[in-house]
Amino acid sequence: MGAASFSLNARDGKARCGVISTPRGDIRTPAFMPVGTAATVKGMLPENVRATGADVLLGNTYHLMLRPGAERVAQLGGLHKFMNWQRPILTDSGGFQVMSLASLRKLTEKGVTFRSHIDGMKYDLTPERSMEIQRLLGSDIVMAFDECPALPADRTRLNESMQLSMRWAKRSREAFGDRPGHMLFGIQQGGLEQDLREESAKALTEIGFDGYAVGGLAVGEGQEAMFGCLDFAPDQLPEDKPRYLMGVGKPADIVGAVARGIDMMDCVLPSRSGRTGQAWTRRGQVNLRNARHADDPRPLDEHCSCPCCQSYSRAYLHHVTRSKEMIAGTLLTWHNLHYYQELMAGMRAAISEGRFASFQTDFEAEFGSGDIELL
Numbered sequence: 157m158g159a160a161s162f163s164l165n166a167r168d169g170k171a172r173c174g175v176i177s178t179p180r181g182d183i184r185t186p187a188f189m190p191v192g193t194a195a196t197v198k199g200m201l202p203e204n205v206r207a208t209g210a211d212v213l214l215g216n217t218y219h220l221m222l223r224p225g226a227e228r229v230a231q232l233g234g235l236h237k238f239m240n241w242q243r244p245i246l247t248d249s250g251g252f253q254v255m256s257l258a259s260l261r262k263l264t265e266k267g268v269t270f271r272s273h274i275d276g277m278k279y280d281l282t283p284e285r286s287m288e289i290q291r292l293l294g295s296d297i298v299m300a301f302d303e304c305p306a307l308p309a310d311r312t313r314l315n316e317s318m319q320l321s322m323r324w325a326k327r328s329r330e331a332f333g334d335r336p337g338h339m340l341f342g343i344q345q346g347g348l349e350q351d352l353r354e355e356s357a358k359a360l361t362e363i364g365f366d367g368y369a370v371g372g373l374a375v376g377e378g379q380e381a382m383f384g385c386l387d388f389a390p391d392q393l394p395e396d397k398p399r400y401l402m403g404v405g406k407p408a409d410i411v412g413a414v415a416r417g418i419d420m421m422d423c424v425l426p427s428r429s430g431r432t433g434q435a436w437t438r439r440g441q442v443n444l445r446n447a448r449h450a451d452d453p454r455p456l457d458e459h460c461s462c463p464c465c466q467s468y469s470r471a472y473l474h475h476v477t478r479s480k481e482m483i484a485g486t487l488l489t490w491h492n493l494h495y496y497q498e499l500m501a502g503m504r505a506a507i508s509e510g511r512f513a514s515f516q517t518d519f520e521a522e523f524g525s526g527d528i529e530l531l
């Protein structure tokens with residue numbers, strides 16, 4: 157396997173445009189990663205996810221270790237083969253979802269013990285085990301094992317949690333070892349506190365990672381607080397490595413994060429929204445359950461080239477959503493993922509051409525303009 161690397165091609169203000177090269181293909185940045193929680197982006201075939209423009213998917217270590225199990229996936233040839241996605245996969249460390257989903261969690265210096273939310277079975281997750289699971293899955297971009305406290309949290313708690321995550325980052329680095337073609341990302345913590353974030357960034361940089369995530373955001377602090385933190389957090393991380401904002405977000409969060417120097421993001425929002433009748437368009441959020449669409453023969457977005465907008469009316473989308481037909485989730489997820497990837501492509505072009513500020517202004521004006529007028 158060849159090496160994996162990152163190169164920056166253009167900068168415009170703090171916004172950056174580049175490429176992460178891996179043996180499984182290039183990831184154009186800024187990149188949005190659709191979430192394939194349980195080895196599938198729900199309701200979509202992998203080739204259709206690729207057709208929306210996705211270069212990389214995210215897989216969840218917590219879900220996959222419980223079911224079907226990392227050893228089983230490895231025996232079946234790895235996650236890429238198992239789920240029929242040959243391009244890059246990033247896996248999270250499992251830490252965040254243990255904290256949010258598992259029961260009877262016990263946190264020690266060694267790691268976390270918990271009971272599965274599926275069948276109550278007991279598991280251990282440590283930095284070493286997380287690295288092993290992500291290796292068994294065959295992940296191209298592996299995340300260090302960390303602890304992410306819910307916000308708001310007091311400074312003492314944030315500091316202790318950050319220090320623990322830095323010790324776990326070092327153990328993750330040692331357990332990961334030397335794996336050409338694969339990348340290991342460290343995760344900055346420290347809540348909204350600038351000095352704790354700085355200390356975390358220094359500790360991670362000293363250990364040395366292939367990329368750095370801004371962790372511990374998008375956990376309920378709100379957009380203003382998140383942007384406040386992103387005004388300094390990405391600047392504390394090495395310039396020549398990719399910067400990943402975990403679990404973000406709505407289209408406006410994504411544009412604001414890219415403006416502040418973020419290169420990668422992931423979120424369940426486009427796929428989860430698609431399964432609940434919600435669409436994201438250039439003119440904001442549209443609820444297909446709303447009766448106003450019942451007689452509307454127009455597409456969701458007449459300028460969108462996705463299969464949903466090319467071949468189906470709002471009236472049909474309203475009908476299949478209200479009737480809970482499976483195709484409703486597929487069509488709306490397809491459109492949403494397509495919209496997100498178009499947004500990323502638009503930002504990459506704007507950064508390359510040195511017009512990101514006007515792109516951002518136009519995006520905000522159009523996104524805030526509301527859905528098309530009733531017929």
Ligand SMILES: [Zn+2]
Nearest residue numbers: 460462465491
């Ligand atoms: Zn569309």
